Amino acid sequence: MAGEKLLLVDDEENLRSMLTAALRHHGFEVVAVADGREALAAVPTARPDLVVLDVMLPDVDGFEVCRRLRADGDHTPVLFLTARDGTEDKVRGLTLGGDDYLVKPFSLEELVARTQALLRRAGLAKPDDSVLRCADLRMDDDAHRVQRAGLEVALSPTEYNLLRYLLINQGRVVSKAQILDHVWHYDFDGEGGVVETYIGYLRRKVDDVEPKLIHTIRGVGYTLRES
Numbered sequence: 217m218a219g220e221k222l223l224l225v226d227d228e229e230n231l232r233s234m235l236t237a238a239l240r241h242h243g244f245e246v247v248a249v250a251d252g253r254e255a256l257a258a259v260p261t262a263r264p265d266l267v268v269l270d271v272m273l274p275d276v277d278g279f280e281v282c283r284r285l286r287a288d289g290d291h292t293p294v295l296f297l298t299a300r301d302g303t304e305d306k307v308r309g310l311t312l313g314g315d316d317y318l319v320k321p322f323s324l325e326e327l328v329a330r331t332q333a334l335l336r337r338a339g340l341a342k343p344d345d346s347v348l349r350c351a352d353l354r355m356d357d358d359a360h361r362v363q364r365a366g367l368e369v370a371l372s373p374t375e376y377n378l379l380r381y382l383l384i385n386q387g388r389v390v391s392k393a394q395i396l397d398h399v400w401h402y403d404f405d406g407e408g409g410v411v412e413t414y415i416g417y418l419r420r421k422v423d424d425v426e427p428k429l430i431h432t433i434r435g436v437g438y439t440l441r442e443s
Contacts (some may be wrong), residue, residue: 323385
């Protein structure tokens with residue numbers, strides 16, 4: 217069975233090629249174009265299940281592409297890609313009808329996870345797309361269940377969201393600031409101690425067996441990976 221079809225819109229050729237290859241590797245069918253006009257022409261012909269849309273395009277920018285799609289009655293889910301991380305830009309993109317917002321630089325794992333989440337929300341993704349794994353750690357996002365070595369692990373909502381963020385970025389080092397932004401959704405003005413506290417909670421609950429999966433990279437942040 218063919219995978220879900222994505223329309224990828226990005227004017228950076230190297231990035232577009234890399235993302236196309238990565239998304240195809242994860243089973244998606246990808247149509248890639250370089251600018252806003254091509255995107256608007258491709259949507260009615262390619263009929264994608266999701267549009268992965270860069271905001272900074274040389275002709276018609278991503279916000280305007282999304283606005284025109286919605287004005288024409290097209291409700292294909294849109295995931296914005298952008299170097300802009302200001303709240304005002306995020307609000308603008310979502311207000312225009314975008315469904316999610318991913319700030320560059322991002323990990324391929326996070327792009328795939330966000331894509332799968334949007335497709336699930338639209339009722340299009342395969343059921344097991346909701347399962348995140350690392351070694352014998354398993355998170356079923358639809359059932360909201362976590363297992364380690366086959367045993368159920370009870371997590372608070374914040375612990376769950378933190379573990380999910382680490383799993384989505386598996387193998388990538390994420391800083392305390394990134395964790396605060398994605399898990400708590402706003403800046404604690406340097407109070408990174410809350411991250412250390414919750415990392416400690418997770419270690420006691422899901423990392424009390426071998427192999428250890430949560431690693432501290434001194435002076436940089438944290439990563440979840442097999443040793």
